[in-house]
Amino acid sequence: MGKQMTEMLKGTLEGIVLAILSGRPAYGYEITAWLRDQGFSDIAEGTIYALLVRVERRGLVDVEKVPSEKGPPRKVYSLNARGREYLDEFWTTWSFLAERLEQLREGGKQS
């Protein structure tokens, strides 16, 4: 989409990726492809890789290098305990924000 989406993804994209990893381990290329499939058509590959490096450095995920038949080895990420904790906080923050926004949207209708 546009610039609005770009700005809105700041702060949520991280949560999105961690949420994906909470379901199953995955690697960067896979996550990017999946996101594009879900309609995030213009998410750059580099963005996901940088994000994964970040969450790894913060100790929210564990990494395992797995050989691939079709190219260079994959770095498979999985959410660890700290990551799950962080993801919980993310959902709390998100819920708060979503509630306020829903209220605002309702309130705006009658004008």
Added chain:
Amino acid sequence: MGKQMTEMLKGTLEGIVLAILSGRPAYGYEITAWLRDQGFSDIAEGTIYALLVRVERRGLVDVEKVPSEKGPPRKVYSLNARGREYLDEFWTTWSFLAERLEQLREGGKQS
């Protein structure tokens, strides 16, 4: 709240402020106070003013200087036609994102 909220506000705070202005004209100090009241306890004053300057420069709002009995004159902002259009786009973008996140949250529960 914390750093997560700070990052999540990028892109949404603008929509929030425009949504407020879609209901009624308002000035910076007032908006900041209202937000704090709604639970956005740590939104910096400077942030709102900078945001208002930005949306004004983009022609999304009209401004009127109104004298105050209690201090320096207020800059009262109101949403114009372009702003309303932009706000519509914002809601579209927000809805898209909120839907994906809600899906992800549902999916994550069974793990």
Added chain:
DNA sequence: CCTAGCTATTCGGTGTTGCTATGTACCGGT
């Protein structure tokens, strides 16, 4: 008077984030 405190706005510097563009590398098919 004058200091403190509330109202109201502005601005420079900082850190985080996503995007762009590019580069590296492994593999299979032609």
Added chain:
DNA sequence: ACCGGTACATAGCAACACCGAATAGCTAGG
């Protein structure tokens, strides 16, 4: 040998929210 798909990495950029401080008008208490 070449190309396309797979897979990861990184340097430079722009946007945004935060922090801290400054400016300015008004009122009330000492």
